[in-house]
Amino acid sequence: MPIRNKLKSEPCAIVRKLVESGYEAYIVGGAVRDLLLGREPKDYDIATSASPEEIRAVFGRRNSRIIGRRFRLTHVFFKKDIYEVSTFRRCPTEDERRGREDDRDGMIWRDNEFGTLEEDAARRDFTVNAMYYDVIGDRGVIDFSGGQKDLKRKVVWAIGDPVQRFTEDPVRMLRAVKLCGQFDFHLSREVSKALKAMREKITLASSSRLFEELLKILCSSKAELVLSRLQAYGLLEYIWPVMSQSWEESEGVLARQLLSIRDREVSAGNLGNSRGLALATPCLPFLMSALNPQDMTAFWKRDANTDATAEKAIRLIFDGYALPKFFANRIRNICYLVPRLLARPVSPRALSHIEYRHARALVAMLVEIFSWNDNILAVLPEINVAVPPLPAQSEDAIDDADAGVIPAIPHKRRRRRPRGTRKPSAASSQGA
Ligand code: ATP
Ligand code: MG
Numbered sequence: 001m002p003i004r005n006k007l008k009s010e011p012c013a014i015v016r017k018l019v020e021s022g023y024e025a026y027i028v029g030g031a032v033r034d035l036l037l038g039r040e041p042k043d044y045d046i047a048t049s050a051s052p053e054e055i056r057a058v059f060g061r062r063n064s065r066i067i068g069r070r071f072r073l074t075h076v077f078f079k080k081d082i083y084e085v086s087t088f089r090r091c092p093t094e095d096e097r098r099g100r101e102d103d104r105d106g107m108i109w110r111d112n113e114f115g116t117l118e119e120d121a122a123r124r125d126f127t128v129n130a131m132y133y134d135v136i137g138d139r140g141v142i143d144f145s146g147g148q149k150d151l152k153r154k155v156v157w158a159i160g161d162p163v164q165r166f167t168e169d170p171v172r173m174l175r176a177v178k179l180c181g182q183f184d185f186h187l188s189r190e191v192s193k194a195l196k197a198m199r200e201k202i203t204l205a206s207s208s209r210l211f212e213e214l215l216k217i218l219c220s221s222k223a224e225l226v227l228s229r230l231q232a233y234g235l236l237e238y239i240w241p242v243m244s245q246s247w248e249e250s251e252g253v254l255a256r257q258l259l260s261i262r263d264r265e266v267s268a269g270n271l272g273n274s275r276g277l278a279l280a281t282p283c284l285p286f287l288m289s290a291l292n293p294q295d296m297t298a299f300w301k302r303d304a305n306t307d308a309t310a311e312k313a314i315r316l317i318f319d320g321y322a323l324p325k326f327f328a329n330r331i332r333n334i335c336y337l338v339p340r341l342l343a344r345p346v347s348p349r350a351l352s353h354i355e356y357r358h359a360r361a362l363v364a365m366l367v368e369i370f371s372w373n374d375n376i377l378a379v380l381p382e383i384n385v386a387v388p389p390l391p392a393q394s395e396d397a398i399d400d401a402d403a404g405v406i407p408a409i410p411h412k413r414r415r416r417r418p419r420g421t422r423k424p425s426a427a428s429s430q431g432a
Pocket of ligand 1: 043169
């Protein structure tokens with residue numbers, strides 16, 4: 001399958017610049033996998049022999065930045081996008097890992113030993129994710145571990161011993177199941193056995209990384225399929241307990257119905273990949289029952305009591321995660337708008353709300369699920385949201401911009417502390 005013609009030009013230009021500067025560089029990971037499957041990659045990762053400092057020297061300090069501690073990599077800003085450029089890694093030796101305080105119980109918390117191309121391939125998670133594409137030279141797909149064969153067989157095969165690889169980094173279990181949901185793959189016998197034996201170890205992973213993966217899953221166009229596989233493999237109960245426990249209950253069933261319609265619409269290009277909508281979609285049924293168990297179409301009177309109940313419900317849905325306040329506000333604002341769009345007449349303020357198109361998308365999903373009268377949608381003008389998927393960073397920027405315009409939930413204004421005075425510390429307030 002020739003993929004050269006399908007590659008986006010920007011990542012190729014980054015690879016070219018690195019090679020012209022005397023380094024090895026390739027497209028790697030998910031992008032190669034997706035292109036071989038005939039899909040358009042959601043993002044491109046680049047691997048190179050250049051160290052993070054050398055990458056910065058090639059692209060200039062203004063166009064790049066080094067990020068991460070556990071895994072240092074370089075962001076290269078190119079045109080309007082950001083590309084992750086990682087330096088070839090190798091597995092740390094036993095000697096190197098001895099004495100590291102944070103590498104407990106076989107887990108690898110830092111992964112910053114640089115190596116060769118072949119060593120880099122050996123420390124990637126699965127064979128289908130460990131292929132490189134040589135954009136500049138004539139090597140084509142570089143595949144040390146049989147990834148192409150596994151892609152054809154639709155199997156998730158670990159690189160090395162799955163028990164050891166899952167011990168080093170339990171998030172790999174989640175990534176294995178995600179591949180199954182995304183591409184209808186199955187786990188190899190060894191991977192499946194290791195996962196069944198070790199699934200509760202997923203809780204050893206940091207909650208911020210798990211939330212990041214959960215968010216990526218929800219934002220994808222396969223959220224419902226991936227969550228179903230996570231539930232079937234017994235991982236969801238650790239990653240998203242509320243969803244797992246409500247799986248067969250009315251909230252869980254409705255959340256899955258909503259997600260599968262949202263997935264379909266995102267795949268068809270009818271909905272953009274807004275994080276606000278991705279989070280609000282599965283939350284809506286839970287908020288509905290928290291706020292008004294009798295009638296889900298009833299208008300939720302917005303007062304301090306409702307706000308507090310909604311806030312508590314959202315916190316409970318993402319129990320165990322430090323859900324950023326900004327996301328919590330967006331979920332609440334989108335869900336609050338739904339009954340306002342169902343009320344007649346619809347208030348002009350609701351129609352011009354910054355989250356209108358997302359709330360309208362939810363109303364359209366409800367109309368489909370409950371076979372409500374199509375007239376409900378007729379008075380809600382459609383806004384064309386067929387936008388190309390945005391890279392994570394630029395969507396953050398949009399999300400942040402949105403946040404400023406969302407009508408604020410009534411809250412007490414904080415009084416400014418006069419300059420030069422400091423908030424009393426916990427110690428001093430205790431009289432220390
Ligand atoms: P997606 O389509 O979700 O971006 P991806 O496979 O590209 O899928 P990324 O998180 O972008 O996922 O990671 C890029 C590549 O880095 C992977 O394809 C894999 O080779 C490697 N990788 C990512 N996470 C791990 C991990 N926990 N352990 C080993 N290798 C990893
Ligand atoms: Mg990727």
